[in-house]
Amino acid sequence: MRIDRLVLTDFRNYGRLVLAPENRLVVLTGENGAGKTNLLEALSLLAPGRGLRAASNAQIQRDDGGPWGVMARLSQGADQPVELATGADPANPSRRIFRLDGDLIRHQGRIAPYFSAIWLTPQMDRLFSEAASGRRRFLDRLVLALDPNHARESAAQERALTQRNRLLATQPDQTIWLDGLEDSIARHAVALTASRMALVDAMNRGPARDDTSFPVARLRLVCDISENLVDQPAVAVEDRLRHALRAARREDAMRGITSFGAHKADLLLEDAVTGRPASCSSSGQQKAMLVHVVLNHALLTSGKAGRAPLVLLDEPLNHLDAARRDALLACLRERDMSVFMTGTDREAFHILRDDADFREITLGRM
Template sequence: MTARPPLWCATRTTPRRSTSSCRCGSDTTHLTRLTLTDFRSYPALRFTPAARICVFAGPNGAGKTNLLEAASLLVPGRGLRGAKFSELARRGPDASATWAVAAQLSGPGGLFEIGTGAVEGAPERRVFMLDGAKPRSQSEIAERLAAVWLTPQMDRLFTDTASGRRKFLDRLVIALEPHHAREIAAFESAAAQRNRLLAENPDPLWLDGLEDSCARHAVAATATRAALIAQLNATLASGAAAPFPLVRLGLNCAIAEKLRAAPAVEVEDALRAAYKSARAQDTAQRGASLGPQKADLLITDAATARPAALSSTGQQKSMLIGIVLGHAALIAATRGAAPLLLLDEPLVHLDAAHRAALFAALTTLNLAAWITGTDIEPFAGLQAACYRIHEGVIAPL
């Protein structure tokens, strides 16, 4: 196989007016071209969508989710599957050890390009390019493009562990506040170092410094989580996701409780003291007993105050879609540009009325959306460009 330079590192092409048949509002950001190289099941792909809403149908294993995963990797993070980067390269005797995803997008400011791909020799690293140049930080990418997704695995959100709900919440936060990822990472790094030192009978002054870092990042991350929940609750209450069930989100977190009653600097001081007094306990249990890693996202039916975990499977799916649509509306209102919406098998567990409601919402919210399904027939009521995926080939229907 002839070696090829990663497509994400190519020099940016000269901007020109898109000739796509998309007719999007000025506040819509949509993909005008997606190029894949040795990504999952795709040896090579160059796809130009014909509309802002695209439906991809095909049997299981055809590559539908792989396509959406590639699009989700245009923003920082591990994408909609949360996979290791080393798992993304195509497998086979003629496959490369690296992978690449590149896209041209159209937003309120015109055309721009984002590329990302694996670093040769470092399979768990990836790099970004923005308009042909390496960005100063991944936050530059997040500020240009937001992506929101729904996958079948997220159907377990309501009965999942608290860890799963925290990860879901943090993805919602990062789409609006990219710096939140740094706060979470900084807390986790400081907490891990503290845990190791506690087992080694370290210098107390060294522990003081790590606990100071833990307290600062814990309070900052918690405050950002709480702010997002308040904003999203207000957006949902305004009817942004109607007629899907109105849900109310909450944060079960000791730090959040303290922030509701005291300024952040006072909460930081209290948390530093709490970490210091808990050293013996945390040494015994080999982990911090305090921090944002103990929080849980609460989801309830706003009309009945019933926990979402007690609702039926169909109701839970409707609630989840409502949250995702409300979040997309919040991003559009806050950032001035709607996010890219990636919906993997969203019609599962939805009745005819809620399928129609989803199609209407996609039109009303003026979202650019890529949607998958096993069959094309259930999407008959949606105005979209429809494609069939088979053995890595995308063909219009």
């Protein structure tokens, strides 16, 4: 999958940008604040989900501009090119819409068979020292590249969770309504967990060492639902979750939360050779593990789905020593995947001088 043409309109600090990459590897350089990460964010918004910053339309919209928009033409091997577009709805600027080959689509899941993206950003350097929610989002992006229905299941569960919490706070005596919401939560939670388990299992099947020069990372899903699914049928696990939710209504109403479900899962990483968890590793070791996960996932997706996700690397060389910096760039050069990466120093990417499209960005211009 290649980006043949990218157009940004009134997106953050870009009034209008047209980019036609000349290589599957694109290196964006420039000073801090020039707009490098903004361009990666625009690409991430073409995939299902809220993008690498999870920003609102108001945050994305360029000052004094019209509705923001991002359009990309993708080539998929011998298949006909596909055009994807997303942006603010002119009739309702707070609403985001998607178009596929010019046609308005209702569900983001329809995009997944054509385009997916995975990214690393400097903010993710804190992934293993902060809340589990960030690690869940990271895991779910990995799952989505292989399971287009995952976005719909996740959205349905979020709606049911929000409605249950609101109902417990305002009308806790509506037992029939609560029964229906908890049934929905249980069904979607088990489906989400099964997809997460399948991805983790597929990612962990490789050897403890490979040729990427990065420490092989093993993923571990920490979740009561996944533990039950190991030796129980899905319907039994759903029933178990329904009973737990019903029993927790009084306490959940007091706390304003839902105590059980797939939204309580966590993702852990461990070094496959030493068994050292990422949470006990240095910043450089954590970054190296995450890099391996991204590379491993791109190769896995390419083999299973027939196309690798677009890889977005924001300041990827931070926290890596010189040997691993060179190893990462050499690995990207040798693999058949499309990658956009950023950095302030062009010379740091010198290994790719003959193998990448270098673009200098200055205050929203290229």
